[in-house]
Amino acid sequence: xxxxxxxxxxxxxxxxxxxxxxxxxxxxxxxxxxxxxxxxxxxxxxxxxxxxxxxxxxxxxxxxxxxxxxxxxxxxxxxxxxxxxxxxxxxxxxxxxxxxxxxxxxxxxxxxxxxxxxxxxxxxxxxxxxxxxxxxxxxxxxxxxxxxxxxxxxxxxxxxxxxxxxxxxxxxxxxxxxxxxxxxxxxxxxxxxxxxxxxxxxxxxxxxxxxxxxxxxxxxxxxxxxxxxxxxxxxxxxxxxxxxxxxxxxxxxxxxxxxxxxxxxxxxxxxxxxxxxxxxxxxxxxxxxxxxxxxxxxxxxxxxxxxxxxxxxxxx
Amino acid sequence: xxxxxxxxxxxxxxxxxxxxxxxxxxxxxxxxxxxxxxxxxxxxxxxxxxxxxxxxxxxxxxxxxxxxxxxxxxxxxxxxxxxxxxxxxxxxxxxxxxxxxxxxxxxxxxxxxxxxxxxxxxxxxxxxxxxxxxxxxxxxxxxxxxxxxxxxxxxxxxxxxxxxxxxxxxxxxxxxxxxxxxxxxxxxxxxxxxxxxxxxxxxxxxxxxxxxxxxxxxxxxxxxxxxxxxxxxxxxxxxxxxxxxxxxxxxxxxxxxxxxxxxxxxxxxxxxxxxxxxxxxxxxxxxxxxxxxxxxxxxxxxxxxxxxxxxxxxxx
DNA sequence: GATATAATATCGCATTGTGTTATGAAACTG
DNA sequence: CAGTTTCATAACACAATGCGATATTATATC
Numbered sequence: 173x174x175x176x177x178x179x180x181x182x183x184x185x186x187x188x189x190x191x192x193x194x195x196x197x198x199x200x201x202x203x204x205x206x207x208x209x210x211x212x213x214x215x216x217x218x219x220x221x222x223x224x225x226x227x228x229x230x231x232x233x234x235x236x237x238x239x240x241x242x243x244x245x246x247x248x249x250x251x252x253x254x255x256x257x258x259x260x261x262x263x264x265x266x267x268x269x270x271x272x273x274x275x276x277x278x279x280x281x282x283x284x285x286x287x288x289x290x291x292x293x294x295x296x297x298x299x300x301x302x303x304x305x306x307x308x309x310x311x312x313x314x315x316x317x318x319x320x321x322x323x324x325x326x327x328x329x330x331x332x333x334x335x336x337x338x339x340x341x342x343x344x345x346x347x348x349x350x351x352x353x354x355x356x357x358x359x360x361x362x363x364x365x366x367x368x369x370x371x372x373x374x375x376x377x378x379x380x381x382x383x384x385x386x387x388x389x390x391x392x393x394x395x396x397x398x399x400x401x402x403x404x405x406x407x408x409x410x411x412x413x414x415x416x417x418x419x420x421x422x423x424x425x426x427x428x429x430x431x432x433x434x435x436x437x438x439x440x441x442x443x444x445x446x447x448x449x450x451x452x453x454x455x456x457x458x459x460x461x462x463x464x465x466x467x468x469x470x471x472x473x474x475x476x477x478x479x480x481x482x483x484x485x486x487x488x
Numbered sequence: 489x490x491x492x493x494x495x496x497x498x499x500x501x502x503x504x505x506x507x508x509x510x511x512x513x514x515x516x517x518x519x520x521x522x523x524x525x526x527x528x529x530x531x532x533x534x535x536x537x538x539x540x541x542x543x544x545x546x547x548x549x550x551x552x553x554x555x556x557x558x559x560x561x562x563x564x565x566x567x568x569x570x571x572x573x574x575x576x577x578x579x580x581x582x583x584x585x586x587x588x589x590x591x592x593x594x595x596x597x598x599x600x601x602x603x604x605x606x607x608x609x610x611x612x613x614x615x616x617x618x619x620x621x622x623x624x625x626x627x628x629x630x631x632x633x634x635x636x637x638x639x640x641x642x643x644x645x646x647x648x649x650x651x652x653x654x655x656x657x658x659x660x661x662x663x664x665x666x667x668x669x670x671x672x673x674x675x676x677x678x679x680x681x682x683x684x685x686x687x688x689x690x691x692x693x694x695x696x697x698x699x700x701x702x703x704x705x706x707x708x709x710x711x712x713x714x715x716x717x718x719x720x721x722x723x724x725x726x727x728x729x730x731x732x733x734x735x736x737x738x739x740x741x742x743x744x745x746x747x748x749x750x751x752x753x754x755x756x757x758x759x760x761x762x763x764x765x766x767x768x769x770x771x772x773x774x775x776x777x778x779x780x781x782x783x784x785x786x787x788x789x790x791x792x793x794x795x796x797x798x799x800x801x802x803x804x
Numbered sequence: 805g806a807t808a809t810a811a812t813a814t815c816g817c818a819t820t821g822t823g824t825t826a827t828g829a830a831a832c833t834g
Numbered sequence: 835c836a837g838t839t840t841c842a843t844a845a846c847a848c849a850a851t852g853c854g855a856t857a858t859t860a861t862a863t864c
Contacts, residue, residue: 177493177565193840205823207842217572227831227840233582234575241568248560249493256533259550266549518853523813543811543860
C-alpha cells in the first residue's frame with residue numbers, strides 16, 4: 173500500500189506546529205483542506221493518527237512516527253525546490269566548455285576557479301579542440317560553450333560569436349634571455365635560436381609560421397613541439413628557445429613563470445578571442461552565468477593589459 | 489515554488505530504471521500517465537529534465553540531481569508504508585500496561601523481555617496501581633491494558649476481564665528456613681516469626697490479614713513493609729521472616745531467589761489474575777498482540793506450575 | 805537510406821484529489 | 835456555563851491522474 177507523500181508532509185507540519193489550524197497556515201492551505209487530507213490518510217491506514225477527542229490535535233505514536241518520515245520527505249522536497257532555483261539562476265549544474273588548448277590552459281582556466289568560488293555548485297567539464305571539433309561539439313549538444321580565437325568570417329551561420337579580446341600574438345622567451353637586453357631586435361638576432369612549436373594542427377602553429385614569415389624568416393628550427401602549455405612554459409623557462417603565444421597567455425603566465433615578450437612587431441592574425449554558442453539554444457542557465465562572467469573578467473583583463481602596456485611604453 | 493513529491497518519486501524510478509516505459513512498469517502505472525507527469529514537472533520547473541531527442545530517456549544534470557532527491561523521498565515513503573504495516577500487525581508502537589506491583593514485577597515483567605524479543609518495535613510503558621487507578625487509567629486512555637487479580641463481581645460494566653491464572657496465595661519463606669524441615673506446620677510453629685507485609689493499601693495486604701485469620705492467627709508482627717517485590721525478596725532471603733505472595737510469583741522468583749512455600753493451607757481469595765481492557769476500544773493493535781501473547785504465556789506457566797505440583801505431591 | 809522496432813508523446817474521457825467558503829460540532833478557557 | 839478556539843463536514847469548481855487508443859520519433863537493421 174502506497175501512502176501519499178503529500179499527506180505525510182502535511183502530517184509532519186501539523187505535528188511540528190502542534191495543531192491542524194496552525195499547520196494549515198504554514199502550508200498556505202485552508203484548514204478544511206488539510207483536515208480532509210488527514211482524514212483520508214487515516215482512512216487508508218485504518219489506524220488513528222491523532223488521539224481522539226483532543227482539541228489541540230495530538231498525534232498518536234503512529235502519527236508521530238509517520239510525521240518524522242514526513243519531515244524527511246518535506247526536507248528533501250524543499251531541497252529539490254532550492255536546487256531548481258539555483259539551477260534556474262545558473263548557480264548550479266554542469267557546464268561543458270571546450271576551447272583551444274593553449275588559451276584554455278593559459279587564460280580561461282585561471283578564471284574558472286574564481287567562477288566556481290562564486291557559483292560553487294557549477295561543475296565545469298573542460299575539453300580541448302579546434303574549430304571543427306568545437307563546432308560539432310556545440311551542434312550535437314556535447315558542448316555548451318566553445319572558447320577560441322576566430323575570424324568573423326569563420327563564424328558558422330547557426331552560431332553566435334562574442335569577442336572577448338584581440339587575438340594578438342607575441343614572441344615570448346624566458347626572463348633574462350640574451351635577446352631581452354637589446355633595445356631593438358633584428359631578424360639576424362633571433363635567427364640562432366630554436367623554437368617551441370604548438371601542436372602542428374593548431375591555429376597557433378600556423379600563426380607561428382605566418383609571424384616568422386612576416387618578419388622575413390621562412391625557415392625555423394623546432395626543438396620542442398606537441399606539448400601543452402604547461403610543458404611549453406617549462407621548456408621556455410629552462411632554455412633560450414622562443415615561441416609564439418597570445419599576449420594574454422604570456423601576461424597571465426608571468427604570475428608564475430618568468431617570461432618576457434620580445435619587442436618585435438609581428439603580424440597579428442585578424443582574429444578575436446571569444447566564445448561561440450549555438451544561436452537559439454540557451455542550454456543550461458549556467459551558460460549565461462558563465463559567459464557573462466567571462467565577458468566581465470576579460471574586460472578586467474584587457475584593462476590590466478592596457479595599463480601595463482602604458483607603463484612599459486613610459487619606461488621604454 | 490513547491491514541487492510535487494510524487495513527481496520526484498516518479499522521476500527517480502525513471503532515472504533508476506533507465507527509461508520511462510520500464511519506470512512506468514515498476515510504478516504500476518501506464519506509460520502515458522508517467523509521461524504526462526514528467527511533462528507537467530518539466531513545465532513547472534521550466535527546465536528540461538531529460539536530454540532532448542534521446543530515445544531511451546536520459547536525464548539532464550538537473551534531472552539526475554532531482555532524481556536523487558526523489559529517491560530519498562521514495563525510500564522515506566516506503567519506510568512509512570512498512571511502519572504502518574508493522575503497526576497494523578501490532579509489531580510496532582507503544583503499549584501502556586498497568587498492574588498491581590507485586591504481580592507486575594514478579595510475573596509480567598519476566599514475560600515482557602520475551603515479548604519484546606519477538607516484537608522488537610513495541611515499546612512498553614509499565615506503571616503500577618490498584619483497581620481504582622487502573623480503572624480510571626483505562627477509561628481516560630492513559631492505559632491500554634491493566635493486569636491485576638480481580639473478583640468477577642468487581643469487573644466494571646464497560647470493561648472486559650480475561651482471567652489468566654487462579655490468584656492462589658501462599659506463605660513463603662527463604663529456602664532452608666527452620667519451618668521447612670517440619671512435615672506438618674501448626675499455628676504455634678509460625679507464631680514466633682515476623683512478617684513482611686506488602687503496602688498497606690494493597691489487596692495483597694488484605695489477603696495477608698485474611699489468610700492469617702483463616703488459620704486462626706489474628707495478630708501478627710510486621711518487620712518490613714512498603715517495599716517492592718525486589719526488596720521483599722531480599723529481606724525474605726536474608727531473614728527468617730514470612731510473607732504472603734501469589735504462588736505464581738514465588739514460582740518464578742525461585743529461578744533467582746531461593747524461596748520455599750510453607751505446606752500450610754490458607755484461604756485463597758476468590759480472585760483470578762488476569763487482564764482488564766475497555767470493551768469496544770481495541771486501542772493500538774499491539775494490545776491484541778500483547779494480550780494474546782500473555783494468554784499463551786500464562787497457559788504455559790500454569791502447565792509448568794501444575795507439573796511441579798505433581799512432582800511435589802509424588803515426592804511428598 | 806529505407807524500413808522495422810522500440811520508446812515516447814498526445815488525445816479523449818472517467819475518476820479521484822484538492823482547493824475554496826460556509827457552517828456545524830466538539831473541546832478547551834476563564 | 836458562556837465564549838473562544840479548534841476541528842469536521844458539506845457543496846461545489848477545478849486540477850491531476852488514471853486508462854486505452856493512437857500518433858510521433860529516435861534507434862536498429864538490413
